[in-house]
Amino acid sequence: MKIAIVGLGYVGLPLSIQFAKSSATVLGLDIDTSKVDALNQGNSYIKHIPSESIAELVRSGKFSASTDFSRIHEVSAIIICVPTPLNKNREPDISYILDTGKSIARHLQKGTLVVLESTTYPGTTDEDLREVLEIGSGLEAGRDFNLAFSPEREDPGNPDSKVALIPKVVGGFTPACLERARQLYLMAVKTVVPVSSCRAAEATKLLENTFRGVNIALVNELKVVYSAMGIDIWEVIGAAKTKPFGFMPFYPGPGLGGHCIPIDPFYLTWKAREYGQNTRFIELAGEVNTSMPTYVVHRVADAMNERSKSLKGSSILVLGLAYKPNVDDERESPSYVLMEMLRGRGATVAYYDPYVPVIRPTREHKHWAGTKSIEWNRKTVESFDCVLIATNHACVNYQELAEWAGSIVDTRNAMAGISTRPGQVWKA
């Protein structure tokens, strides 16, 4: 069986590898020619995905990449994993899904299965995508081709997270669509969880991510409250998580990052308005989480003040640009917000991140493109007035940091267990 996976990004590439390792042959489709060329030469462009795993599949003919959507006629199933960002008014931008739908529709054959994986609001698959597919192909969903939604549950950088072992939720446009999609995923994953509709599957993903966003907001709020009381939130969470039932630990940080948690809940908020519904928890959580960088910058100012310095004129090193540890993905990272706020207050800012040696061009932070990570050595680190830990990559030597840095503001509890000087570390 040959399938196409459209969008060879952080979601589509690992999924392609997973399917290509099964009995399926995978045609990866993307509009980015540099990614397509790299993959066809067996090179990964994502740090936590080894090139060797791609090279082997390319050599054996199980995986190839292309920008040519007319090759859709070669496959019996298509999985779409394209971006779903927010626009500048923080409203859903499903244009990537619709563009992909149009590119596919022209070449869609009777009997093909189309599955959307991009995170989005309920109704995208059976309203928006269905419409472009039907208009562009002249075929009818449910009768001439199958349509389904299955949310991605990728956990980048987590070595224990194996695509094959993560249960896959699937909803179909019709019962027959669901069954086709179920059979497809069972080729590559162990457990498929069928739900009654595409909308239920879309809503499941939004529940999962909203759950994270709300709980992170809760611990972020408690961090500030407990800090004022002289209580360490990290110690409290560590103790609370020993409860064997009814508690799940979430950890505070400098603000939300990544392509999912800061964005997806607002897809739901937007759609809820169409039904006259409010999403107060989501709005409140968003408010608390987006206020975190301001809190962190205040803590940096306090740390500088303690050393009789002002933020203006200080030099601050932001440690960690990626939005989470041990990955090279810095999209939507709160580190950008921190760097901009610190610079806005008159500080000189640099960053260190072994996963992001140079900042690539992004939609949101164009002016940082080309900025390079500093070198990790005593002389360079010592030259900064303060090091702000925004991401706790495991490969960073925090003992060296304690020896080299003046002040350290730690938003991730990265300095726990490291011997430091009194007053050197400020939790934020």
Ligand SMILES: NC(=O)c1ccc[n+]([C@@H]2O[C@H](COP(=O)([O-])OP(=O)(O)OC[C@H]3O[C@@H](n4cnc5c(N)ncnc54)[C@H](O)[C@@H]3O)[C@@H](O)[C@H]2O)c1
């Ligand atoms: N990254 C994650 O951890 C994660 C986890 C769960 C769900 N998701 C969701 O999965 C979806 C994809 O996210 P991602 O992180 O893989 O994005 P990404 O930006 O890493 O990759 C998307 C890919 O799609 C390509 N693309 C864009 N428009 C296209 C088009 N019209 N035709 C073909 N290719 C096109 C881009 O060139 C890129 O290679 C999003 O909806 C996201 O919310 C992401």
